[in-house]
Amino acid sequence: MNASLNPDKTEWDVIVIGGGPPGEVAAQYATQHSGLDAVLVEKELVGGECSYWACMPSKGLLRPIELVNDAADVQGVTGATVDVAAVLARRDTIVNHHDDTSQVSWATGVGIDVIRGHGRLAGEKTVEVDGARLTARHAVVLATGTRANVPPIEGLREARPWVSRDATNVHEIPRRVVIVGGGVVACEAATWLRGLGVEELTVVEGGRRLLGKNEPFAGDIVGEAFAKAGITVRTGTRVTAVSRPDVNDAGEGLIHGGEVTVTLSDGSTVTADEILVAAGRTPNSDDLGLDTVGLEARGYVAVDDHLTVPGHDWLHVVGDLNGRALLTHMGKYQARIAGENIAARAAGEPAPQADRAPVPQVTFTDPEVGSAGLTEAQAREAGLDVECVEFDLAALAGTYVLRDHYVGRAKLVLDPATDTLVGATFVGSAIAELVHSATVAIVGNVPVSDLWHAVPSYPTISEGWLRLLETLDQQRRGK
Numbered sequence: 001m002n003a004s005l006n007p008d009k010t011e012w013d014v015i016v017i018g019g020g021p022p023g024e025v026a027a028q029y030a031t032q033h034s035g036l037d038a039v040l041v042e043k044e045l046v047g048g049e050c051s052y053w054a055c056m057p058s059k060g061l062l063r064p065i066e067l068v069n070d071a072a073d074v075q076g077v078t079g080a081t082v083d084v085a086a087v088l089a090r091r092d093t094i095v096n097h098h099d100d101t102s103q104v105s106w107a108t109g110v111g112i113d114v115i116r117g118h119g120r121l122a123g124e125k126t127v128e129v130d131g132a133r134l135t136a137r138h139a140v141v142l143a144t145g146t147r148a149n150v151p152p153i154e155g156l157r158e159a160r161p162w163v164s165r166d167a168t169n170v171h172e173i174p175r176r177v178v179i180v181g182g183g184v185v186a187c188e189a190a191t192w193l194r195g196l197g198v199e200e201l202t203v204v205e206g207g208r209r210l211l212g213k214n215e216p217f218a219g220d221i222v223g224e225a226f227a228k229a230g231i232t233v234r235t236g237t238r239v240t241a242v243s244r245p246d247v248n249d250a251g252e253g254l255i256h257g258g259e260v261t262v263t264l265s266d267g268s269t270v271t272a273d274e275i276l277v278a279a280g281r282t283p284n285s286d287d288l289g290l291d292t293v294g295l296e297a298r299g300y301v302a303v304d305d306h307l308t309v310p311g312h313d314w315l316h317v318v319g320d321l322n323g324r325a326l327l328t329h330m331g332k333y334q335a336r337i338a339g340e341n342i343a344a345r346a347a348g349e350p351a352p353q354a355d356r357a358p359v360p361q362v363t364f365t366d367p368e369v370g371s372a373g374l375t376e377a378q379a380r381e382a383g384l385d386v387e388c389v390e391f392d393l394a395a396l397a398g399t400y401v402l403r404d405h406y407v408g409r410a411k412l413v414l415d416p417a418t419d420t421l422v423g424a425t426f427v428g429s430a431i432a433e434l435v436h437s438a439t440v441a442i443v444g445n446v447p448v449s450d451l452w453h454a455v456p457s458y459p460t461i462s463e464g465w466l467r468l469l470e471t472l473d474q475q476r477r478g479k
C-alpha cells in the first residue's frame with residue numbers, strides 16, 4: 001500500500017510519523033472526539049516493533065517455558081515439555097506472520113489514513129514522505145521508536161550479530177550463544193533461548209549485576225536462577241573483541257555464519273555459534289529531518305510533560321523516541337496525553353493533560369521481576385529520605401502452594417513525610433499481575449494507614465502486601 005488510500009490528499013490536521021502502538025494511540029486520541037483528521041506514516045508495519053519484533057513475540061516465546069517450569073516444580077505433575085517447532089509456530093501466529101492488514105484495517109476503520117513510506121520533517125508542520133510533501137494544519141507527532149544498539153566493539157559489526165529482532169523471531173536454535181548485555185532484553189532472551197534448547201549460554205554484562213536498573217536483589221535472584229538453569233553469567237565483564245571468519249546473510253532468526261570467538265575484558269574467550277547483542281537501544285531520529293526545525297539531528301528528542309518539544313508547540317514526541325521510558329504501555333500513556341492535548345489546543349483550549357505517572361515494568365524471566373515507581377536508589381537520588389521494607393515471598397501460604405521451591409522477594413519504598421508509597425519491587429513467579437496494585441497505591445497516594453484495610457485474599461501472593469506492612473510495623477516499633 002502507498003499513499004494510494006487517498007492519493008490526492010496532502011493536508012491533514014495531524015500527521016503522525018511512526019505507526020507503533022504510541023503512534024496509533026496518538027492518532028486515535030487526537031481524532032476520536034474532536035472532528036480532526038489524521039494520517040499515520042509508517043515505513044514498515046503498522047503495529048511497530050512491539051507487535052512483530054519485541055513485546056508480543058518475546059512474551060509468546062516465554063509463556064510455554066513458564067508453564068513447563070511451573071509444572072516441573074509441582075510434585076505430581078509430569079510430562080510437560082516444550083515442542084520447539086510448535087512454540088515457534090505459535091509465535092508466528094502471534095506476530096500475524098508479519099502481516100499488518102488487521103492493524104491497517106483498525107486505523108482506516110476509525111478514520112485514520114495510513115501512508116506507507118519513510119517520513120521526515122521538512123520544516124514547520126511539514127512532512128516529506130518519499131518525495132511527497134504533506135502539511136499538518138495543527139500538529140505533527142514523532143513516534144519512530146528505537147532500534148538495537150550495536151556498540152563499537154572490534155569485529156562485532158563484521159560478525160553480523162543477532163539483535164533483538166533475531167532473538168524474538170528465532171527460527172534456528174544455535175547450540176551455543178553468547179549474549180552481550182545483561183539488561184531486560186538479554187535476561188528475557190536468555191530465558192527463552194535456554195528453554196528452547198540452547199545448550200551453552202553465556203550472558204556478559206558490563207555492570208555489577210543483571211537487570212541493573214532494578215533493586216539490586218532482583219538481578220541477584222535472577223542470576224542465581226540462571227546459574228541453576230545452567231546459564232553462565234559473567235557480570236563486571238565487557239566484551240572487548242569479536243571474531244567470526246565465516247559470516248553469511250541467512251536472514252532474521254537464522255544463524256548468521258560460522259563459529260564466533262568473543263574476547264572478554266579479563267582476557268578470557270568464549271566460543272559460540274551465535275552472538276546476540278542486547279546492549280540498549282538507539283533512537284530512530286537520524287533520518288527524521290529534525291535539523292529542518294532547528295533541533296539536534298540525532299539522539300532522543302526531549303519533550304516537556306505535555307509531550308511537546310519546547311519552543312515548538314505543534315511538535316510532539318511519544319514512545320521510545322523521547323527516551324522517557326522505553327516501554328509500550330508508557331508510550332501509549334504519553335500518546336493519550338499528546339492526543340488529548342492536540343485536540344484541546346485545536347479547539348482553542350489549554351492542554352489538559354501532563355505526564356505524572358510512576359513507571360511500572362515487568363521483566364518476564366523466571367522468576368519474574370516487577371516494579372512500579374522508584375527504586376530506593378532512585379528515590380534517594382531524587383532527594384527523598386526514604387524508609388524501606390522487604391519481605392521474603394517464599395514465606396507465604398500463596399507461594400507455598402504455587403511452586404514447591406518458590407523463590408521471591410518484595411520491597412516497598414516509602415516517603416515518611418507523607419507515609420505513602422513511592423516505589424515497589426516484586427520478584428518471584430506469577431508476580432506480574434501484582435505490580436498494578438502498587439501502581440494504584442502510588443498514583444492514589446494511599447497512606448500506609450489505609451493500606452492496612454486493603455485485605456488480600458488467602459492464599460495469594462498479594463498477602464505479601466500484608467506481610468510487608470507487618471514487617472514495617474515491627475521495624476517502626478524497633479523489633
Ligand SMILES: Cc1cc2nc3c(=O)[nH]c(=O)nc-3n(C[C@H](O)[C@H](O)[C@H](O)COP(=O)(O)OP(=O)(O)OC[C@H]3O[C@@H](n4cnc5c(N)ncnc54)[C@H](O)[C@@H]3O)c2cc1C
Nearest residue numbers: 018020043048049050054055119144145319320326327328
Ligand atoms: C525484545 C524486546 C521486548 C520488549 N518487550 C516489552 C514488553 O514486554 N513490554 C513493554 O512495555 N515494552 C517492551 N519492549 C519495549 C517496546 O518494544 C517499546 O517500548 C515500544 O515498541 C516503543 O514503541 P514506539 O512506537 O515508540 O516504537 P516502535 O515500536 O519501534 O515503533 C516505531 C515505528 O516507527 C516506524 N518508523 C521509524 N522511523 C520511521 C520513519 N522515518 N518514517 C515512518 N515510519 C518510521 C517503525 O517502522 C516502527 O513501526 C520490548 C523491546 C524489545 C526490544
Ligand SMILES: NC(=O)c1ccc[n+]([C@@H]2O[C@H](COP(=O)([O-])OP(=O)(O)OC[C@H]3O[C@@H](n4cnc5c(N)ncnc54)[C@H](O)[C@@H]3O)[C@@H](O)[C@H]2O)c1
Nearest residue numbers: 181182183184185204205206238239278279280326362363
Ligand atoms: N518486559 C519488558 O518490559 C521489556 C522487555 C525487553 C525490553 N524492554 C525495554 O527495552 C529497553 C532496552 O532493553 P535492553 O536490555 O537492550 O537495554 P538495557 O539498557 O536495559 O540493558 C543493556 C545492558 O547492556 C549492558 N551493556 C552495554 N554495553 C555492553 C558491553 N559492551 N558489554 C557488556 N554489557 C554491556 C549495560 O550495562 C546494560 O545492563 C529497556 O529499556 C526496556 O525498557 C522492556
